[in-house]
Amino acid sequence: MKRALIILSLILAGGCSMKVSRPMLKFFLAGSNVVRVGATYADSCRNIRSVPYVQGGTEMQVLDIFYADDAVRRNAVLVDIHGGFYVAGRRENNTPFASVFLREGYDVVLVEYRHNNGSTIDVSHELADCASALDYLARNADSLGLNRDRMFLTGDSAGGHLVLYMAEGSADKSLPVHPEEFVPAGVMLNCPAYNYGSYGKSEGFTKGALKYYIGPRYADDSWMQSMSPRTYFSSYTGPLLVSTCTRDFIRGESLLVKADADSLGRALTFVDIASDDRRVSHVHNVIAVNLPESREVNDAMLEFMEGLL
Numbered sequence: 001m002k003r004a005l006i007i008l009s010l011i012l013a014g015g016c017s018m019k020v021s022r023p024m025l026k027f028f029l030a031g032s033n034v035v036r037v038g039a040t041y042a043d044s045c046r047n048i049r050s051v052p053y054v055q056g057g058t059e060m061q062v063l064d065i066f067y068a069d070d071a072v073r074r075n076a077v078l079v080d081i082h083g084g085f086y087v088a089g090r091r092e093n094n095t096p097f098a099s100v101f102l103r104e105g106y107d108v109v110l111v112e113y114r115h116n117n118g119s120t121i122d123v124s125h126e127l128a129d130c131a132s133a134l135d136y137l138a139r140n141a142d143s144l145g146l147n148r149d150r151m152f153l154t155g156d157s158a159g160g161h162l163v164l165y166m167a168e169g170s171a172d173k174s175l176p177v178h179p180e181e182f183v184p185a186g187v188m189l190n191c192p193a194y195n196y197g198s199y200g201k202s203e204g205f206t207k208g209a210l211k212y213y214i215g216p217r218y219a220d221d222s223w224m225q226s227m228s229p230r231t232y233f234s235s236y237t238g239p240l241l242v243s244t245c246t247r248d249f250i251r252g253e254s255l256l257v258k259a260d261a262d263s264l265g266r267a268l269t270f271v272d273i274a275s276d277d278r279r280v281s282h283v284h285n286v287i288a289v290n291l292p293e294s295r296e297v298n299d300a301m302l303e304f305m306e307g308l309l
Contacts, residue, residue, distance in 0.1 A: 022118075022208035025087075032088030033115075041099035042066050042108065048144075053136035054129070063133055064091060064110045065144060066102055074105035076150035076185075076309060079137065081130055083157025083193075083283065086116045086123055087213050097286045100298050106305070107146055109137060113162075122215030123161075123196070123227050127177040130162045131169065134182035152305055153184040156283040157250070160192020164229040164236070172235035176226050186239035186308050188301050191283045194253040196228035197221070233260050240266075241304045243297045245273035247281040271300045 046067040054061040068074065078101045082089045091110035098108040113129035116122050134153075141148035155163030167187045169178025193199075200210055200218035210218040217223045225231050240261070244254035254272075261268040273280060273293045285297035 019206045020204060020209045021206045022212040025205075025209045025212055029085060029088045032084050033090055035090050035092040040095045042095040042102055045069065045102050053133040058114060060112050060114045061129055061132070062112050063136075064112075065146070066095075066098055066108045066110075067145065068102050068105045068107055072103070072105040073107070074309065075147045076105075076152065076305065077107045077109060077137075077146050078152050078154060078305070079109045079111065079134065079184075081111045081113070081153070081155040081159040081162050082286075083155065083159040084115070085213055086126065086158045087118075088115060089158075094286060096289050097298075100289055101302070104302055106152075109146075116213065116215055118212045118215060122217065124177060127162060127165055127227070130166050131177055131179040131182075134166060134170075134179045138179070138181040138183075150185050150309065151182070152186045152188065152308075154188040154190065154301070155192065156190040156286045158193050160189040161194065161196055161229055163187060164189060164192060164194070165227075165232070167238065167240075168229060168232040168235040171237070172232060175232055175235070184238065186241070186305060187236070188241040188243075188304060189254075189257070190243045190286055190297070191245075191248045191250060192229075192242065192253055192257065193250065194228075194257050195230045197225035197231060198228075200224050230256070230260065233257075234264055237266060239269075239304070239308055241269040241271065241301060243271040243273070243285065243300070245280050245282075245284060245293065246275055247278065249282050269300070269304055271297050273297065 048065045050062045052062050080094055082091055082094050091112040094110055098110060101108055111133045113126050114121050138148055153163045153167060166179055167184050169175040170183050200214055242254050242257050244251050258268060258270050275293055279288055279291055280293045284291060285294040288294055
């Protein structure tokens with residue numbers, strides 16, 4: 001994943017003249033679906049793994065539920081949707097991140113979803129999976145032992161896109177994809193993808209690469225806009241936190257969220273970490289939770305949720 005981020009940061013920042021092709025992108029992202037997580041605090045908590053949220057679904061249409069220790073449990077839930085450039089990533093790799101919040105008394109749900117495959121599955125299916133997962137949690141909260149009224153949403157990178165779109169759809173059922181029953185208590189985005197409607201026009205990728213990470217409809221501007229969180233940003237007016245950092249290769253996306261929030265006169269908790277440390281980069285608070293800068297972001301998330309309980 002680090003190799004992918006280096007190349008993508010050069011491309012998107014205009015510092016590399018070559019175009020990313022589909023084989024190149026597949027190579028750089030090949031390791032992202034490998035589960036590298038060892039034992040974590042989350043693994044020691046009571047948990048239910050691979051819960052199907054779609055009847056007759058695939059092995060990717062599942063979620064993991066972790067319960068905080070009764071001694072510290074706050075009767076609130078953090079639902080996390082991972083990133084991975086829409087074509088990669090695994091929920092299991094976010095268990096160190098989940099551990100941070102479990103220690104503080106929050107139950108945590110890690111959502112898996114089908115990845116875009118460049119042909120039959122695209123971001124609309126990823127969004128549909130997320131909506132199904134969230135509605136499953138809302139409908140079955142009592143039997144799962146979760147508090148339906150205190151469910152916070154968080155997502156990193158492409159997961160930030162999916163999370164914000166879900167929050168917007170929870171408030172505006174006219175969105176092409178939306179949860180029917182789930183309503184978030186608050187939303188937290190870490191280095192989110194946001195202006196999806198513009199991604200199909202990127203000059204840094206060949207047509208094959210665009211088809212790979214977006215799907216065959218990348219040239220359909222109307223459809224791309226309909227899948228973009230930026231299109232519906234005014235729909236969600238609930239509590240929102242956004243984090244980024246100096247070395248976030250899509251930092252401009254977070255800045256654009258802030259600019260749009262400012263233009264609408266709406267409140268936004270904005271966490272911007274200034275650091276030249278190469279470890280403090282895209283979604284550092286999710287993949288490197290023990291860095292001081294990561295703790296700063298995650299502490300801000302905890303404070304954000306605490307203020308809403």
